[in-house]
Amino acid sequence: MKKLAILALAGLVLFAAGVSYAAAPGLNNQTDCNSNHQKCREYTLNLDAPWYKVMVLLTACDFAFGKCMLGL
Amino acid sequence: MDMTGRAAAAAAGFALAVVIAAGAGPTGGQTVDRRKAVEIAVPANESDEAVLGRPVALALDADRLYIADALDCAVKMFSKDGRFLGSFGRKGRGPGELAFPSGVAAAGAEIIVADKLNFRIQVFDGQGKARGGFKVPFAPDRVFSLGAQKLLVTGNPTGRRRDEPLLHVYEAGGRPLWEGLEARTSSDPILDTFRNMILVCPGESGDFHVIFRSGERTILHFSGSGALTGRTAVDERHAFKILDMPSPRGVMRLAGFCWAAALDRGLFYLSAPEDVDGRDLGPGRTVSVIDGQGRLRSVVDLPCAVHRFLVADGRLFAIDDEGGLRIFEVGR
Numbered sequence: 001m002k003k004l005a006i007l008a009l010a011g012l013v014l015f016a017a018g019v020s021y022a023a024a025p026g027l028n029n030q031t032d033c034n035s036n037h038q039k040c041r042e043y044t045l046n047l048d049a050p051w052y053k054v055m056v057l058l059t060a061c062d063f064a065f066g067k068c069m070l071g072l
Numbered sequence: 073m074d075m076t077g078r079a080a081a082a083a084a085g086f087a088l089a090v091v092i093a094a095g096a097g098p099t100g101g102q103t104v105d106r107r108k109a110v111e112i113a114v115p116a117n118e119s120d121e122a123v124l125g126r127p128v129a130l131a132l133d134a135d136r137l138y139i140a141d142a143l144d145c146a147v148k149m150f151s152k153d154g155r156f157l158g159s160f161g162r163k164g165r166g167p168g169e170l171a172f173p174s175g176v177a178a179a180g181a182e183i184i185v186a187d188k189l190n191f192r193i194q195v196f197d198g199q200g201k202a203r204g205g206f207k208v209p210f211a212p213d214r215v216f217s218l219g220a221q222k223l224l225v226t227g228n229p230t231g232r233r234r235d236e237p238l239l240h241v242y243e244a245g246g247r248p249l250w251e252g253l254e255a256r257t258s259s260d261p262i263l264d265t266f267r268n269m270i271l272v273c274p275g276e277s278g279d280f281h282v283i284f285r286s287g288e289r290t291i292l293h294f295s296g297s298g299a300l301t302g303r304t305a306v307d308e309r310h311a312f313k314i315l316d317m318p319s320p321r322g323v324m325r326l327a328g329f330c331w332a333a334a335l336d337r338g339l340f341y342l343s344a345p346e347d348v349d350g351r352d353l354g355p356g357r358t359v360s361v362i363d364g365q366g367r368l369r370s371v372v373d374l375p376c377a378v379h380r381f382l383v384a385d386g387r388l389f390a391i392d393d394e395g396g397l398r399i400f401e402v403g404r
Binding site for chain 2: 045046
């Protein structure tokens with residue numbers, strides 16, 4: 001019985017977290033994130049910059065994409 | 073260096089002129105001519121409009137040079153001696169407006185522009201008036217005319233899908249005819265981005281050539297219908313430049329092969345990447361002239377590093393490190 005209550009409580013917490021996360025104002029639309037990520041990559045590639053710099057910028061694009069998807 | 077200074081330097085270069093330093097590096101039992109390019113002074117273009125913001129692609133027709141300026145969202149037109157003639161396009165989404173134009177091609181009397189962030193190809197007439205175009209399902213990068221009302225459009229893979237094609241051939245009206253050359257994918261999407269960087273040189277009979285910027289010492293030849301018809305190994309004297317880059321996924325090794333490329337009357341002009349501060353690879357100032365069999369015919373030294381360039385009738389039109397237009401006689 002105790003185990004069942006813990007499981008139910010955990011489920012409730014996870015459900016509440018899921019609902020509030022999805023409704024968080026900072027959370028972005030996946031389409032916007034994809035679009036921004038693509039723009040970031042295209043701008044970087046068209047810089048025609050030295051390759052290490054390009055690698056760093058592409059990594060920054062990927063981080064920004066991750067942040068966007070998480071709504072951070 | 074301002075335009076006047078550059079012109080003076082060019083004139084001085086002209087006076088020193090045509091240095092043919094034969095015997096520069098006999099390799100493989102053959103001596104390769106090495107020569108210095110002779111710079112042609114570009115006239116000082118006073119207009120602000122003539123200043124290039126971020127020039128990303130060049131195209132030539134019989135008497136004009138077109139430069140796609142991604143920052144100014146415009147195509148700027150110059151005479152073949154570098155005199156500014158005018159520009160067309162402005163930022164926007166409507167007809168004749170551009171969002172990050174990244175490619176330009178001259179097709180007869182029309183100018184074709186890869187309107188990257190509007191996901192479309194736009195067609196302009198010689199006066200810069202919009203004459204239509206068509207949408208594409210990807211962000212077009214470069215565009216080339218293959219003659220016979222056909223356009224080759226390249227795209228950078230997003231890395232989110234497998235098997236994204238790098239090349240797309242369309243009818244001038246926008247009907248897709250062919251797509252191919254699948255992007256290489258692995259567990260490292262950033263490495264894949266470098267491995268999928270290509271350069272395209274249109275041929276003279278509707279065909280085209282593809283050169284990978286790193287990892288392969290080959291030139292791929294495609295017919296206008298997209299069939300891979302040949303693979304030419306390039307002379308080993310046009311050597312790989314190795315770059316080991318620390319990355320979040322460990323050391324990434326790139327074999328830099330070619331920074332930019334052009335084809336003129338059967339000869340390929342490949343610029344070798346160059347060390348930057350001993351820890352990076354950037355645009356080079358050495359151009360290898362390679363014949364159709366992949367043999368190194370000569371090496372041309374430029375006075376500055378160049379990014380994009382094209383070659384026509386022995387004249388090389390290039391964008392330098394500062395985003396300026398430079399013109400050189402490179403001979404044949």
